[in-house]
Amino acid sequence: MQGKKFYQEKLFIQFQLSDYIPQDNFYKKLKDIIDFDFLYTLTSKYYGSQGQKSIDPVVFMKLMLVGYLENLNSDRRIISTSRMRMDILYFIGYDLDEELPWHSTLSRTRQLYGEEVFTSIFKCILKQCVERGLVSGKKQAVDSVFVKANASLTSMVEKEVLDDALVYTQELINNEEEVPIRKLPLKDRKVKRSNKTHISPADPDSRMSVKPGKVTRLNYLAQVSVDTRKHVITHIQAFQSDKGDAYCLPELVHHVHNNLKETGLQLREILADNGYSSGKALKFLSENNIIAYIPNSGKYKFNRDGFTYDKSNDSYICSQGKLLTFRHFRTDSHNTYKIYKTSVKDCKNCPLKGNCANSVGVKALEDTISKHLYDEMHLRMKTLKGIKMRKLRSSTVEPVIGTLVNFTAMSKVLTKGIKLANKCMVMAAVAYNLKKLVLTNKTPLQKLRPKIITYLKGITDFLREWLFNHTAYIL
Numbered sequence: 001m002q003g004k005k006f007y008q009e010k011l012f013i014q015f016q017l018s019d020y021i022p023q024d025n026f027y028k029k030l031k032d033i034i035d036f037d038f039l040y041t042l043t044s045k046y047y048g049s050q051g052q053k054s055i056d057p058v059v060f061m062k063l064m065l066v067g068y069l070e071n072l073n074s075d076r077r078i079i080s081t082s083r084m085r086m087d088i089l090y091f092i093g094y095d096l097d098e099e100l101p102w103h104s105t106l107s108r109t110r111q112l113y114g115e116e117v118f119t120s121i122f123k124c125i126l127k128q129c130v131e132r133g134l135v136s137g138k139k140q141a142v143d144s145v146f147v148k149a150n151a152s153l154t155s156m157v158e159k160e161v162l163d164d165a166l167v168y169t170q171e172l173i174n175n176e177e178e179v180p181i182r183k184l185p186l187k188d189r190k191v192k193r194s195n196k197t198h199i200s201p202a203d204p205d206s207r208m209s210v211k212p213g214k215v216t217r218l219n220y221l222a223q224v225s226v227d228t229r230k231h232v233i234t235h236i237q238a239f240q241s242d243k244g245d246a247y248c249l250p251e252l253v254h255h256v257h258n259n260l261k262e263t264g265l266q267l268r269e270i271l272a273d274n275g276y277s278s279g280k281a282l283k284f285l286s287e288n289n290i291i292a293y294i295p296n297s298g299k300y301k302f303n304r305d306g307f308t309y310d311k312s313n314d315s316y317i318c319s320q321g322k323l324l325t326f327r328h329f330r331t332d333s334h335n336t337y338k339i340y341k342t343s344v345k346d347c348k349n350c351p352l353k354g355n356c357a358n359s360v361g362v363k364a365l366e367d368t369i370s371k372h373l374y375d376e377m378h379l380r381m382k383t384l385k386g387i388k389m390r391k392l393r394s395s396t397v398e399p400v401i402g403t404l405v406n407f408t409a410m411s412k413v414l415t416k417g418i419k420l421a422n423k424c425m426v427m428a429a430v431a432y433n434l435k436k437l438v439l440t441n442k443t444p445l446q447k448l449r450p451k452i453i454t455y456l457k458g459i460t461d462f463l464r465e466w467l468f469n470h471t472a473y474i475l
């Protein structure tokens with residue numbers, strides 16, 4: 001007989017939220033793992049002793065995490081999604097009929113708390129990952145990604161115009177007059193913008209940057225360090241996107257080293273791509289006894305065709321036996337170079353002069369002052385271990401960055417300023433590490449399962465062989 005469901009809403013029901021959350025629910029497991037009670041002490045300095053009660057700091061942080069775990073890039077969506085999900089309500093400690101905090105409270109609280117609150121949570125979760133054996137600390141793979149800033153290129157203004165605007169705004173405040181605001185954006189003017197000449201008043205910390213094949217945008221640069229054992233993030237930091245990877249490396253390594261040291265681990269090896277290669281970066285790593293696996297950039301040459309280096313005299317000898325002696329240094333933003341030259345007299349009658357000497361009639365070569373470090377790296381990257389480390393880097397850090405950008409709400413920051421961008425990136429990394437923690441938090445029976453399966457398989461194989469042998473004997 002065909003049934004038909006009638007719905008009559010009940011006025012009163014007996015309901016307990018925890019009864020409806022399955023044991024294997026992600027948020028149920030997460031609630032059991034994390035303990036954010038230390039936040040009450042850590043954030044107490046941001047509140048007075050009187051007045052209206054604030055949002056609970058633990059509820060705030062849990063709502064932030066929900067945003068990153070559910071890939072929600074807006075405070076409104078965090079609240080609306082949480083309202084509709086029983087498991088999230090259970091996680092944040094709200095009942096079905098309780099009113100959730102207003103979405104703008106999240107934004108204000110995010111601005112109120114200092115960066116140390118967010119980094120403390122990151123370190124707390126990292127410590128738990130270390131205790132669970134998910135982090136070795138020894139090898140760290142690093143890479144970076146552009147994260148779109150909350151500002152548009154069309155809003156950029158010339159730097160002097162912005163200075164004028166700030167003075168003008170101050171005048172308005174001082175005189176308290178209602179004067180129409182001057183139009184500043186330059187979107188209709190055909191002006192070539194650059195980070196040197198233009199700035200975004202919407203987010204002055206953001207910078208123009210572009211990846212090959214992509215459009216130019218205002219971005220921040222997220223630098224990420226990932227442990228090679230189980231791909232746990234050991235540090236994440238926001239930089240201005242016009243800073244090169246090599247420039248960021250020393251600061252990044254310094255923080256990774258400190259984070260690991262606090263958990264009793266020691267950083268020994270850094271794996272990175274050739275964007276991180278520079279004389280300063282290699283010198284920093286060498287001075288701190290960290291073994292790096294960073295391919296040299298394309299300009300580097302191990303040998304120079306037709307020229308032999310004479311280490312004892314610090315000079316080059318050309319194929320015609322003429323000496324290129326060291327003359328002077330040249331410095332740019334990344335490196336300091338040593339310049340070697342012949343004299344005009346040496347090259348004057350040389351048959352190779354047309355292809356070899358410059359317009360002045362001399363041959364000049366330049367090497368960075370860190371050439372010995374580049375040479376060491378060149379030889380290290382050619383070893384079997386170097387080839388293996390190159391593959392390990394890409395298979396470790398690139399999937400993590402992909403997950404952060406595509407599934408952990410880190411494709412764009414909806415805040416303004418580098419400090420808030422950093423807080424957002426840190427929370428995205430916390431959400432990522434928490435997923436690792438929950439997924440590896442197995443019951444004793446689950447941990448034993450692979451061993452039991454191997455044991456049973458062994459018995460089955462033995463019995464099959466025994467039966468085969470004995471049956472054959474009987475026959």
Ligand code: SF4
Nearest residue numbers: 318347350353356363
């Ligand atoms: S041009 Fe000068 S540096 Fe070049 S091969 Fe001749 S002598 Fe040597």
